[in-house]
Amino acid sequence: MGSAFVFxxxxxxxxxxxxxxxxxxxxxDSCKRGFHPKLKKPLPDRVSLYYSEExxxxxxxxxxxxxxxxxxxxxxxxxxxxxVLEKPTPVICLTKGFVEYEGHVILPSKCxxxxxxxxxxxxxxxxxxxxxxxxxxxxxxxxxxxxxxxISDNSLIRVKDFFSTPYYRIVVTEDIxxxxxCSAFKNVYSMAVGVxxxxxxxxxxDNYHNFRAMVFTQGVLELLRxxxxxxxxxxxxxxLGGVGDFHVTSSSGRNRLLGYKxxxxxxxxxxxxxxxxxxxxxxxxxxxxxxxxxLKEYGVFSKVDFPxxxxxxxxxxxxxxxxxxxxxxxxxxxx
Amino acid sequence: MGSAFVFxxxxxxxxxxxxxxxxxxxxxDSCKRGFHPKLKKPLPDRVSLYYSEExxxxxxxxxxxxxxxxxxxxxxxxxxxxxVLEKPTPVICLTKGFVEYEGHVILPSKCxxxxxxxxxxxxxxxxxxxxxxxxxxxxxxxxxxxxxxxISDNSLIRVKDFFSTPYYRIVVTEDIxxxxxCSAFKNVYSMAVGVxxxxxxxxxxDNYHNFRAMVFTQGVLELLRxxxxxxxxxxxxxxLGGVGDFHVTSSSGRNRLLGYKxxxxxxxxxxxxxxxxxxxxxxxxxxxxxxxxxLKEYGVFSKVDFPxxxxxxxxxxxxxxxxxxxxxxxxxxxx
Numbered sequence: 001m002g003s004a005f006v007f008x009x010x011x012x013x014x015x016x017x018x019x020x021x022x023x024x025x026x027x028x029d030s031c032k033r034g035f036h037p038k039l040k041k042p043l044p045d046r047v048s049l050y051y052s053e054e055x056x057x058x059x060x061x062x063x064x065x066x067x068x069x070x071x072x073x074x075x076x077x078x079x080x081x082x083x084v085l086e087k088p089t090p091v092i093c094l095t096k097g098f099v100e101y102e103g104h105v106i107l108p109s110k111c112x113x114x115x116x117x118x119x120x121x122x123x124x125x126x127x128x129x130x131x132x133x134x135x136x137x138x139x140x141x142x143x144x145x146x147x148x149x150x151i152s153d154n155s156l157i158r159v160k161d162f163f164s165t166p167y168y169r170i171v172v173t174e175d176i177x178x179x180x181x182c183s184a185f186k187n188v189y190s191m192a193v194g195v196x197x198x199x200x201x202x203x204x205x206d207n208y209h210n211f212r213a214m215v216f217t218q219g220v221l222e223l224l225r226x227x228x229x230x231x232x233x234x235x236x237x238x239x240l241g242g243v244g245d246f247h248v249t250s251s252s253g254r255n256r257l258l259g260y261k262x263x264x265x266x267x268x269x270x271x272x273x274x275x276x277x278x279x280x281x282x283x284x285x286x287x288x289x290x291x292x293x294x295l296k297e298y299g300v301f302s303k304v305d306f307p308x309x310x311x312x313x314x315x316x317x318x319x320x321x322x323x324x325x326x327x328x329x330x331x332x333x334x335x
Numbered sequence: 336m337g338s339a340f341v342f343x344x345x346x347x348x349x350x351x352x353x354x355x356x357x358x359x360x361x362x363x364d365s366c367k368r369g370f371h372p373k374l375k376k377p378l379p380d381r382v383s384l385y386y387s388e389e390x391x392x393x394x395x396x397x398x399x400x401x402x403x404x405x406x407x408x409x410x411x412x413x414x415x416x417x418x419v420l421e422k423p424t425p426v427i428c429l430t431k432g433f434v435e436y437e438g439h440v441i442l443p444s445k446c447x448x449x450x451x452x453x454x455x456x457x458x459x460x461x462x463x464x465x466x467x468x469x470x471x472x473x474x475x476x477x478x479x480x481x482x483x484x485x486i487s488d489n490s491l492i493r494v495k496d497f498f499s500t501p502y503y504r505i506v507v508t509e510d511i512x513x514x515x516x517c518s519a520f521k522n523v524y525s526m527a528v529g530v531x532x533x534x535x536x537x538x539x540x541d542n543y544h545n546f547r548a549m550v551f552t553q554g555v556l557e558l559l560r561x562x563x564x565x566x567x568x569x570x571x572x573x574x575l576g577g578v579g580d581f582h583v584t585s586s587s588g589r590n591r592l593l594g595y596k597x598x599x600x601x602x603x604x605x606x607x608x609x610x611x612x613x614x615x616x617x618x619x620x621x622x623x624x625x626x627x628x629x630l631k632e633y634g635v636f637s638k639v640d641f642p643x644x645x646x647x648x649x650x651x652x653x654x655x656x657x658x659x660x661x662x663x664x665x666x667x668x669x670x
Contacts, residue, residue: 133548138539144665145545146552166662169549171670204473209583210480213468214504217481217579224573238559238573239670244552248544327501330479335506335574 001094002068003027003036003043004136008168010044012161018043019050019058021069021077039140056084064090064159071097071184071283074108082115088124090156091116092149096131096183097283098290105294107180127152128159131179131241132171133248142167148241150179171240178232182223182242187284188291189219190249192312194256198263199326214333218308219246221335229300255284259312268316288313307332336429337403338362338371338378339471343503345379347496353378354385354393356404356412374475391419399425399494406432406519406618409443417450423459425491426451427484431466431518432618433625440629442515462487463494466514466576467506468583477502483575485514506575513567517558517577522619523626524554525584526594527647533598534661549668553643554581556670564635590619594647603651623648642667 006016020028028049030037043049050058059065059081069077074095091112099111113125132147139145146169149160153174160170173179196215200208223246224237236242250256254275261271272285292313295301303310311329314320341351355363363384365372378384385393394400394416404412409430426447434446448460467482474480481504484495488509495505508514531550535543558581559572571577585591589610596606607620627648630636638645646664649655 133545133552135542135544138542138545141539141542143535143539143542143546144549146549146668146670148670166666169665169668171668200478204476204478207470207473207476207478209470209587210468210473211478212586213579213582214479214481214575216582217468217573217575220573220578234569238552238555238578240549240552243555243573243578244548247548247551251547252544330504331501333481333504333506335481335483 001134001136002066003031003039004134004140005066005068005094005163006043006047007140007142008163008165010046011165012163014046014162016047017050017058017062018047019055020052021073022052023073025051036140039137041140055080059084059089062089064092064162066092066094068094070281071095071099071108072286074099075101075111078112078115082119085119088116088120088126090126090128090159092128092130092159094130096180096187097287098184098294100290105290105297107177107184109176109180125152126156127176128156129176129179129183131183131236131245133240133244135248135252139168145169146171146240146244148173148179148236148239148244150174150176150236150241152176173233173236173239173241175227175233175236177230178227178236179241181227181230181232182236182245184287185223185226185291186219186242186246186249187255187282188288188312189222189246189308190253190255191259191262191282191284191288191316192219192308193250194259194261195263195312195315195322196259196326197256198260198265199322200263202264215308216246216250218333218335219250222306222308225305226295226300229295229305230298254280254282258282258285262315262322265322285316288316304334307334336469336471337401338366338374339469339475340401340403340429340498341378341382342475342477343498343500345381346500347498349381349497351382352385352393352397353382354390355387356408357387358408360386371475374472376475390415394419394424397424399427399497401427401429403429405616406430406434406443407621409434410436410446413447413450417454420454423451423455423461425461425463425494427463427465427494429465431515431522432622433519433629435625440625440632442512442519444511444515460487461491462511463491464511464514464518466518466571466580468575468579470583470587474503480504481506481575481579483508483514483571483579485509485511485571485576487511508568508571508574508576510562510568510571512565513562513571514576516562516565516567517571517580519622520558520561520626521554521577521581521584522590522617523623523647524557524581524643525588525590526597526617526619526623526651527554527643528585529591529594529596530598530647530650530657531594531661532591533595533600534657535598537599550643551581551585553668553670554585557641557643560640561630561635564630564640565633589615589617593617593620597650597657600657620651623651639669642669 101111129150314325436446464485649660
């Protein structure tokens, strides 16, 4: 995703230093030879490439920094970033999920704020959380795409101009946490849709629309309940960051695929391991566990409000029979 | 849809008199011979069949009456119904769209209320508007389905029990108009999704997710703006009647198909005529025209709030080049 972001930036004449983590060495190698192996195309000319050990050079003099690692990688990468940063610099965050930090499950922005405050004090937190429906390959091919940027203050509205192109449209909100919550939980709810897809696509070919719509709607309702319960804006849940991102992720991608395998009858942990072996990391698997912990820690979890989340958790971590869990969800459905 | 509704009723031991309009003679004939030609299966034993001229017998002694005609047929059918009704009887309405009545564009419930008041006075309006994601064939095959019932007062909550089965789940609201508005406009917005599907499915095979999510989200946002502007409940728009029904209708069905043909380059009126010739009536085509008239009459229409509606109207009735209309929508996108 970080690499795909380079295309609109480059189209706007912005020079980008693209840094790869210690896991990305082969990708950087390939890009240096003129071909991005995941986007299946060369990067724009205006991009300079940096290996893991060159982080200091990569961020030197940067006007802003974008972080696009997995939620598992977020805390170690941010720690390294903060250690080499010389002045407070705006951070654009593409990470989706929760972060385990100092014994707590927190949102990426909170983790970053904590680390940055320790170095630079509290008044200079300049943050932008990116949410919404973006498959990286499509953005890198200039196919129309819209995204929501959650910004910490109005001084960051200029970030929108760095990225906006005729094919890449951006909506801005100040609801950073709402964007982060939707980004995290849409991965979870897309697994739930995937489970139902896996069960019913084959069972009822061409006749699986009503139930899918019921499950999708329930996912939207639960996203909405999450953001409302945590004091965020409902607009975020029914906008690009909620409905939009959930639409993409529940139609295609790794989290839906994990759900699909489980819905087809593969034992959940086995399905997860299989995907990791194929180098496909479905973030929703860990986000389900961490997200539930997060909701419980904030005292906003209830079985009545989150029946789809409960269904998925029972299937994945509760060792209940798949069919029973889904039937329980249907028979007790109240919206 | 009326015929599909018979299945959960029959499973609950309720006897149904199924009446066909003057256009349904062949369907009634076929059902009498033991096979419903559209649902591709026999109706339950507990169903009695009535031809157009037998309306009086069909409704005689009914505890409630369900109306499931198209919006074009609504006013003439309701007129006949009211003429044979002997006492105020609860009506369950499955019609989706607007009704032209006495020179105005109105919602079905208003049209019915007007007619029923003239006969029985104003205090006995017992009404239930059905909305939400139901493809008739799936309901008739007992595939899990959920629906929202908009009821006029709490005495009608018992209607929910008539229909509820393990495979058919019902959520109740008192927001009748919200349910009707979503039911009508989701057909319109599904045409808009269809247009984009038709343009991009072929142009970008396997890479048409971001833009579809952008368009779907915009449809949800505009549904929400419509219900809010008209004093209805936002919950209706992001629940089964809005998001849910829009999900089904924009994934499959006649309105999406009409949009798809237009998106593939067929001239709009030609595409519409072709579908009528194939006995496929895409209600959204008329609902687009009537819905815009309705919003304007209530003074809640603006180009800024409804860019997707504007895009579709320009394509279908504005004779603007398809590509220009879609590009205008993208470039001016603000959510």
